[in-house]
Amino acid sequence: MINDLSAETIYNALNEVMDPEIPVVSLVEMGIIRHVAVKDSAVTVTMTPTFSGCPALIEMQTLIRDKVRELGADNVHVETAIAPPWSSDWITDEGRRKLKQFGLAPPQAHGGNVVMTFFDPVACPRCDGTDTTLKNSFGSTLCRAIWYCNSCQDAFEQFKSL
Amino acid sequence: MEPQLQQALINRLLAVADDELILGHRNAEWTGHAPILEEDIALANIAQDELGHAVLLYGIVADLGGDDADTLAMFRDADAFRNVQLVELPKGDWAFTMVRQFLYDAYELALHQRLRESAFRPIADASAKILQEEIYHLRHSHAWVERLGLGTSESNRRMQAALDTLWPYVGQLFVESADAEILVKADYFPALASVQAHWEQIVIPHLEASGLVVPDTAPIDAPRTVHTAHLDALLADMQLVARSDPEATW
Structure with missing residues (x-):
């Protein structure tokens, strides 16, 4: 674990992870990343599905986990939150x-x-x-x-x- | 949570989720067979949404101590399913599919508008998500009812025949289960009479405006644990792959 890894650094890095179905727009730009928390050596990224039956959900969770691990974190949790429901108004x-x-x-x-x-x-x-x-x-x-x-x-x- | 309330909640969630799963499977049967390509795409999308809703609701059941979504969907036999017979009936012709979808979409909208206010937070959260997608389903089936009801004499005849067949089954959506009172008292689920009143406001004027006669047949008298033979056939098809290798990972 790199000690100075901040939530902001992780959030910025997630802006390089593209939506699997729309590979030019990042998960951050889509409003899919809700929250990044770093506590002790654990990183928790909270994301949200766009549609409840979205088949790319698992793929996105894997991409997020891989990206945060690339930054040097070993202990990475990706959580899904559905409330409040994702809105297309959240796209930047x-x-x-x-x-x-x-x-x-x-x-x-x-x-x-x-x-x-x-x-x-x-x-x-x-x-x-x-x-x-x-x-x-x-x-x-x-x-x-x-x-x-x-x-x-x-x-x-x-x-x-x- | 009181064990009695928890069990009632699990049973009711399974009922709502099973309706979604079984209708989702029926709609998926149109993939590759719909009358036009755009409808093939639309029905596949709607089916996928219904499966997504089932997964959300099964997830709440799992959090309450029940089985996970895959086990619930793929490893229960017909007598453990709690869906209404409405959704297990074979897909029929396009008129039958669209009338059923309209009646069901209106029910889902009316139900989840109430469930969004549920005192049980996970249900309220799931319903808010489900409602976003349901609006698109209802818009779609609503348009088809009008188009075919007011189309040709043949399309109107088929729509009326579908409506006459489906009407007694629809009533089952609004029959309270024996343990409903405790859920209503806890404000976890609405009384179904209030959902039905809202549903009728959506459905009846639109059927009439679409040149269809609303039947006055009585609902079938069956609890949600009693099924037609159609469900066995559907499950045999749906569960075949999962059951052929229960240890497989995907």
Whole structure:
């Protein structure tokens, strides 16, 4: 155990761990890392699932553990907390920018009332146009919806508001 | 926690979780068989969400001293399951699947809106998470009920037939178990009559607006421990791999 390993150092390092399903956005940018605690020689990282059935959950826990061990800690616990439930509002501005660059329209901000977003158009990540149509609330992963851009005349995916 | 309350809580959680698991499995049967690709994707997503909800709820059972999620799902026989018969019925045609999903999604929404306020914190936390995803399910099945109910005479006929078949089974969702009183008194679970009242507000106007006649048939008279032969067949399929090598690690 490296003595000067601080919670802040660990948190910053976790910003290099990418979401397995969206490999350009980090777990920190996704708002998945809730808390890092260092006590004596033990490191506890608390993370949160985006969707309850997310198949990447175990993979993310492994990636977190490996990353913290790389920093020199041997005693690493990764805990999962579901309260309060993860919200797509927790994705950072940088995370949203990277989602869009990756081709995924970022989720609309909803402040806790996701139903309100059902009536808002989603901007196409390619042309920024809002002449778009929802084709399917469900997509290639639990967190994605499929849209169609009437200007580009092509489909695109959106990270769903949750 | 009082042993009697704890046992009642475990039984009730198993009922809610088993409904999720069994319906999730039925929905997964559409994978590769749905009428269009987008619905194939949607049903697979919904099935995966339902399994996620079951895992959350089984986790609470495990924390209360019960078995873990894998053991509960894969190593119990039909007579130990507490799901309603509604969710074990074969998937039928697309109308049957969508009517069942709508009736169930509305129930889940009404139930978890109450459970979010449960005095038992782990349930309240799980319900808040489940509700986030349920809103998408209900939106989806709600739209299909309207689309097929008001579609062609053939789609309307199939929807009405599905509704007539399913209606007596739906009533079982709202039948209190013998140990319900203690849970309601502790404020851990709501009285199901209040969930039913909310459910009817969601379901009945939408069925009627979708050109369907709400049946007035009485609910089936069966406790949640009594199942149709369909559950045996479903479990034989679902549990086959896990039981063929119980020591396997994944």
